[in-house]
Amino acid sequence: MTEAFSAPRAEVVIDLAAIRHNVALLAGKAAESGAATMAVVKGDGYGHGAVPVARAALAAGATWLGGCSLAESLALREAGITAPILSWLDTPDVDFAPGIAAGIDITASSRQELARIVKAASATGSRARVHLKIDTGLCRNGCPNYEWPALVTNAVEAAKMGVLDVVAIWSHFACADELGHPSIESQAKRFDDAYQVARDAGLSPLRHLANSAATLTRPEFHYDLVRTGIAIYGLNPVPTDDDLRPAMTFRSAVVLLKRVRSGEAVSYGQTWTAQRDTTLALVPAGYADGVPRTLSGRMSVWLDGRRRPVVGRVCMDQLVVDCGDHEPAIGAEVVLFGQGTLGEPTAREWADTLGTIDYEIVTGMYRPRVARCYVGGAWEECA
Numbered sequence: 001m002t003e004a005f006s007a008p009r010a011e012v013v014i015d016l017a018a019i020r021h022n023v024a025l026l027a028g029k030a031a032e033s034g035a036a037t038m039a040v041v042k043g044d045g046y047g048h049g050a051v052p053v054a055r056a057a058l059a060a061g062a063t064w065l066g067g068c069s070l071a072e073s074l075a076l077r078e079a080g081i082t083a084p085i086l087s088w089l090d091t092p093d094v095d096f097a098p099g100i101a102a103g104i105d106i107t108a109s110s111r112q113e114l115a116r117i118v119k120a121a122s123a124t125g126s127r128a129r130v131h132l133k134i135d136t137g138l139c140r141n142g143c144p145n146y147e148w149p150a151l152v153t154n155a156v157e158a159a160k161m162g163v164l165d166v167v168a169i170w171s172h173f174a175c176a177d178e179l180g181h182p183s184i185e186s187q188a189k190r191f192d193d194a195y196q197v198a199r200d201a202g203l204s205p206l207r208h209l210a211n212s213a214a215t216l217t218r219p220e221f222h223y224d225l226v227r228t229g230i231a232i233y234g235l236n237p238v239p240t241d242d243d244l245r246p247a248m249t250f251r252s253a254v255v256l257l258k259r260v261r262s263g264e265a266v267s268y269g270q271t272w273t274a275q276r277d278t279t280l281a282l283v284p285a286g287y288a289d290g291v292p293r294t295l296s297g298r299m300s301v302w303l304d305g306r307r308r309p310v311v312g313r314v315c316m317d318q319l320v321v322d323c324g325d326h327e328p329a330i331g332a333e334v335v336l337f338g339q340g341t342l343g344e345p346t347a348r349e350w351a352d353t354l355g356t357i358d359y360e361i362v363t364g365m366y367r368p369r370v371a372r373c374y375v376g377g378a379w380e381e382c383a
């Protein structure tokens, strides 16, 4: 991907071979502890495209998929995917009936939610597949401890009526990416206690707790199923040396070149002034395309085999690269971030500069003006 290309002005290239590689690595770790692997594809596959990622993940050893909302989960079914799919967060006006009819696993975090599932299941005449979520210390969704025994009792009653099956109980870590954080143990302990309540009520559900970080570092908490998100995209939330390969490359191209004299200033606010005569390359990507304006003066791009600084402010639609005395071709590829193997910037580097996490960078690339294409699949559709 170094020669000139005829492609959209800003484009993310998704390497499905990298996704398959990452999923195989994670599923291998999970299998060592007897656990299955869920590929989490919420947020349109963390900005990578939920359906192509889901297919790649299933081909590489994942057997479950996770979408946050019912709509995201149904979109996977509608694409013809038959694997189990778990959804876990919807607004109170969402009708679960289409999800139940499509065999989507649905999470109940409260008795109210369970009652809505029961009602929808009764209306469709199919048994709902339910995962009961216990809040073990994240204090987000999930059922609080004080309501858990009642939620379990209601679920057992509904199961006896033939309205639903309790497929699993589950929870989510707050600090699994902080190795040795005491909350990891205490959440696992609360999880085990909640499981015991379910067992005492006569249930024998699956258990799942681990996200990517726990999958990579805490095999004792893999239970029956791990829910891996960020790591399948090749971004490692923990400082391990696992061979994860970033799947997303964000690229654009040089559209205009100009030679400017020493003393000329660049872009809005004229925040950067050339200290010598230099060649500037214009790149048609800006903050409407996912290049944060706050990276102005703090980023570089990979162009013609080396990093070159972006100078002046990042605008809505364009940015300017200082090429010194080098003259790139019009149409030369400009990599804004990629795998990092050549020395190009990475999503992690952007995140570190901005004080955020790489999850936000890649998920933020889901934008109407940014094209998305795939390599490493059964088909190649990138220019």
Ligand SMILES: *Cc1c(COP(=O)(O)O)cnc(C)c1O
Pocket: 040, 042, 088, 172, 210, 211, 212, 213, 227, 228, 229, 230, 231, 237
């Ligand atoms: C997003 C999410 C995951 C995946 O987390 P990663 O840190 O990306 O692996 C797992 N479980 C739940 C409930 C989630 O919301």
